[in-house]
Amino acid sequence: MSGSGAGLRKAILVSALSLVGGGLFAISSTPAQANTVGVDLDYNCTGGIGQGTKLRVTVTAPTTMTVGQPIGVKWNIAYHDQTAFTSPSYLAPQSKLSAKGALQIEGPWSGNTSAGGSLDQWELKKGDRLKLPSLDTGKVGATEPGEIRITPGDLVVDFTPAEGEKAVDDDELPLGAYEGTWRDVAGRDVHETTARNASVSLKFLGTGVDFITEKDQQPGNLKLEVDGVVHAPEVVDPPKGGDGALDDGPKVGGHRLWKVRDLSYNEHTVKVTNLEDGKSAVVDAFRVVTPRFEAPPDDFRSTCSPDPKNVTLTINIGEKPPTTPPPNPGDNGNNNGGQNGNGNGNGGQSTATTTATATVTASPSPVPTNTRTVTATATPQVQITPVGAPQTGESPAPPSGGALIGAGSAMLVGAIMGGVALRRRRAAHAGAGR
Secondary structure (H helix, E strand, O other): OOOOOOOOOOOOOOOOOOOOOOOOEEOOOOOOOOOOEEEEEEEEOOHHHHHOEEEEEEEEEEEEHHHHHOOOOOEEEEOOOOOOOEEOOOEEOOOOOEEEEEEEOOOOEEEEOOEEEEEEOOOOOOOEEOOOOOOOOOOEEOOOOOOEEEEEEEEEEEOOOEEEEEEEEOOEEEOOOOOOOOOOEOOOOOOEEOOOOOEEEEEEEEEEEEEEEEOOOOOOOOEEEOEEEEEEOOOOOOOOOOOOOOOOOOOOOOEEEEEEEOOOOOOEEEEEEEEOOOOOOEEEEEEEOOOOOOOHHHOOOOEEEEEEOOOOEEEEEEOOOOOOOOOOOOOOOOOOOOOOOOOOOOOOOOOEEEEEEEEEOOOOOOOOOOOOOOOOOOEEEEEOOOOOOOOOOOOOOOHHHHHHHHHHHHHHHHHHHHHHHHHHHHHEEEEEEE
């Protein structure tokens, strides 16, 4: 709502409501701000990384709408019942969780019929809880007065892994990763064994993996397998310098001993086994490699459906209220429009009123329909003629109190001075007569 002239004010009051089972509520805001009406819905998810996840989705829309005014339907998504979308693997930063909510919209609507949003994730370990985005329809609006009915539909959630390499430290390996006798060497931040057939393994999702250990001048024989297939020589050569001589320096972690590439993007298992009794095998980390994805993998897609499915927000769209044109500067205040405050009987003010109604209907079959209505009324008031404006027919403004006091003082001083002069003339005449 807008207007021109001396000013425009809007005052809106919306009372709070509740709808058992449907979660209807209204948010009251300050004057000149749009109010919203919303509904809480429970969504159940299947497939992808969200199998069995439950969401609480709050869908809101403004109650104060007029033709041509930009409006939006927003979705706020939260986890419900201790469930969550979780990371499928060990991933570098910038993986993305995106969602798109379908909207069935009936009426004079112009713009999107869905709400979308996405959110980048931090560095992830397998099983980490993912952060959820919020959704928005973007810039949309009503094309003509009438009724708009908005019914939230399914929510599709996609996950796109970040391209890159993610190190999985020896202390981050999942329970059961170590078999046999191993010890955690705190000062070197590694795990070490001297037992024959002691092994360490990791399940990962990716296209490659590195085995990270220490440089050691007396390494034992190790075996590296991926999905049960040996991918490296069983005998490990001791590290050597550029001249081919034995590197007998101190043990230093972060040394990549093996790497495997060109795997299919699936879940794989890498396993390292110590083959000699009394010889040291050291695990510093594994490094998982993830390729670049141009689109979210289908295997990670989840579909979430509302329960109940037929909850509708109904919003009545009204025309903009008529505005009173500003007064003509050449008007002498005697026209028939009553602009001087004497013709319309309302004290020189023009009032226009518009009403917007928002209705939320929850009709889960076979339960009877429950309907609650929120009505917001806006009354703009335009001040037409300020007191003392030029050429308005108003009487001249009275003098101020300060001016009256000054004039009285001047008159008093004049009277005193006149009396003194009169007394001097009388004294002069009396002296002349002696």
